[in-house]
Amino acid sequence: MALVAAACSSSASNIQGLDSSRRERRHRDSSCSSSRIVVVSKLEQGIPAAGSSKSFGILKDRRDFSSSSNFFLKIRHLQARQNNLGDEIFRWLSTQQKSDGKLDSYATWCMSLAVMISVMITPADAQAFVNTSTQRFLSDELVTINLFRNSTPSVVYITNLAVRRDAFTSDIMEVPQGSGSGFVWDKDGHIVTNYHVIRGASDLKITMGDQSTHEASIVGYDQDKDVAVLKIDASSNKTLRPLPLGNSSELLVGQKVFAIGNPFGLDHTLTTGVISGLRREITSAANGRPIQDVIQTDAAINPGNSGGPLLDSSGNLIGINTAIYSPSGASSGVGFSIPVDTVAGIVDQIIKYGKVTRPVLGISFAPDQSVEQLGVSGVLVLGASPDGPAGKAGLRSTTRDAYGRLVMGDIIVSMNGQKISKGSDLYKILDACKVGQTVNLEVLRGEETVTMTITLEARD
The missing domain is CATH 2.40.10.10 (Trypsin-like serine proteases)
Known part of the structure; x- marks a missing residue:
C-alpha cells in the first residue's frame, strides 16, 4: 500500500507542476484519495494490496486457517484471488484514465513494480498446495520417475504357451498356461527370468517395452536356484537395453x-x-x-x-x-x-x-520330518546309485529285509567337519564345493560312526 500511496503522491506533484489550475489539482487529490480507499477496502475484504508487506495477507490468513479442515480449499481461494488482482488493478487504471484523460507514466511504472514484488514474495509453501500450469515434483519423485523411464525398456513380459488338444474337435491348439516377467541381460538377446515361469512351455512369447513381440528359445536353466535364460533374435530388435548389474x-x-x-x-x-x-x-x-x-x-x-x-x-x-x-x-x-x-x-x-555344473553326491534322502520321527539328527540315505560318488565310496542305502522290515541306511551327520542336521545343511555345503573335490563324510551306521572319503562328480 505504501508503494501505491507513493505513486499517487508523486503523480499528483508532477501534474501540479505541469498545470497550475486549482480545479485540476483538486480533482487529482480527490482521485488519489479514492485510490487509497480502494486499496484499504481490498485489504479488508481479504484481497491483497500491491506492495503490501503482508504479501497479500497470505501469511496471516494461513495462520488463521491452519486449524481449519478447509485449509487447502482456502489456500486455493486465496491463490485465485491473487491471480485476479492484476485484472482489478488494470480496471482501476482504466477508471483513472477516463477521469484524468491521461495517466502519468511514472505512476504506471510504480504500479507495475508493486505487482511484480508482491508476486515474488508470495510464500512458496502456500503455493505448494495449489495446482499450477507447470507440474512440479519432489526430488525423490523425480528419481523414481527417471528410474522407471530408464529401466522399463529392459523389462519384458513372458507368455508361457502350451500345446493342448481340444476336447470336442481333437484339434491341437497352443494356449497360454502362464505368464511372468523377465529382463534383458545383454545385447545378444539373452533374457533372464525364473525357471518356474517357463516350466512346461512348448513355446515362449516375449513382449518388449515397445510392445513388439518375439519368439524365444530356452538356452538353459537351473532348477535348484530357479533361474532360466532365454534368447530372442537380437537382429530383429537393435534397441536392446541391458540392465546395469549391482552388487x-x-x-x-x-x-x-x-x-x-x-x-x-x-x-x-x-x-x-x-x-x-x-x-x-x-x-x-x-x-x-x-x-x-x-x-x-x-x-x-x-x-x-x-x-x-x-x-x-x-x-x-x-x-x-x-x-x-x-x-x-x-x-x-x-x-x-x-x-x-x-x-x-x-x-x-x-x-x-548351456547348463549349470554343480557337484553332487549321487544320493536320495528322506524328508527331514521322517528323520525327526526316528529320533535322530542328520540326513537319512534312501538310495545311493552304484555308479555315483557315494555308491562308489560304499555309502549304504535304506532297504528291506526278507521279512519286509525296514533296514535304515547310513545317516550323514557331518561333511568336512561341518555338522549336518537336515537336508538344507547338506545342500549349503555342496554349493560351496567344486566338481572333483574330495570331501570327508561322517555317517552313523547302526550304533557306530563311520568316516569315508568321497570325490564329488558333476550332475548329469
Whole structure:
C-alpha cells in the first residue's frame, strides 16, 4: 500500500507542476484519495494490496486457517484471488484514465513494480498446495520417475504357451498356461527370468517395452536356484537395453528398492519398498531345494512379478523377484528376490555351457520330518546309485529285509567337519564345493560312526 500511496503522491506533484489550475489539482487529490480507499477496502475484504508487506495477507490468513479442515480449499481461494488482482488493478487504471484523460507514466511504472514484488514474495509453501500450469515434483519423485523411464525398456513380459488338444474337435491348439516377467541381460538377446515361469512351455512369447513381440528359445536353466535364460533374435530388435548389474553383497536393511514387473498381466508395473531382511532362505519352486542368501523386501510382489528385476535407487539390478510369503496368494509385504551375485554366476555358466555344473553326491534322502520321527539328527540315505560318488565310496542305502522290515541306511551327520542336521545343511555345503573335490563324510551306521572319503562328480 505504501508503494501505491507513493505513486499517487508523486503523480499528483508532477501534474501540479505541469498545470497550475486549482480545479485540476483538486480533482487529482480527490482521485488519489479514492485510490487509497480502494486499496484499504481490498485489504479488508481479504484481497491483497500491491506492495503490501503482508504479501497479500497470505501469511496471516494461513495462520488463521491452519486449524481449519478447509485449509487447502482456502489456500486455493486465496491463490485465485491473487491471480485476479492484476485484472482489478488494470480496471482501476482504466477508471483513472477516463477521469484524468491521461495517466502519468511514472505512476504506471510504480504500479507495475508493486505487482511484480508482491508476486515474488508470495510464500512458496502456500503455493505448494495449489495446482499450477507447470507440474512440479519432489526430488525423490523425480528419481523414481527417471528410474522407471530408464529401466522399463529392459523389462519384458513372458507368455508361457502350451500345446493342448481340444476336447470336442481333437484339434491341437497352443494356449497360454502362464505368464511372468523377465529382463534383458545383454545385447545378444539373452533374457533372464525364473525357471518356474517357463516350466512346461512348448513355446515362449516375449513382449518388449515397445510392445513388439518375439519368439524365444530356452538356452538353459537351473532348477535348484530357479533361474532360466532365454534368447530372442537380437537382429530383429537393435534397441536392446541391458540392465546395469549391482552388487548384492553390499546391500543394507532399510535401503530403498524398486520392483518392475507384470502382476496379474498388468504390464510394466512399478512398486517400491525397502530391504526388510538379508540372508533369508527359501525353497526352489521347481524341486524344493533351498536357496540361500535371499533378499527380503516389502515391495509389492504379486503373481506375474516372478522373474522381474529388483533395482536399487541407481537403477542397478540387485535381484530377481521370485517368491512371496502369503496365505492368500497376493502380496502381504513379504517378498523374496534371488541376489544378483548368485544369478550372475549361474547365467554366465548357462550362456557358456548351456547348463549349470554343480557337484553332487549321487544320493536320495528322506524328508527331514521322517528323520525327526526316528529320533535322530542328520540326513537319512534312501538310495545311493552304484555308479555315483557315494555308491562308489560304499555309502549304504535304506532297504528291506526278507521279512519286509525296514533296514535304515547310513545317516550323514557331518561333511568336512561341518555338522549336518537336515537336508538344507547338506545342500549349503555342496554349493560351496567344486566338481572333483574330495570331501570327508561322517555317517552313523547302526550304533557306530563311520568316516569315508568321497570325490564329488558333476550332475548329469
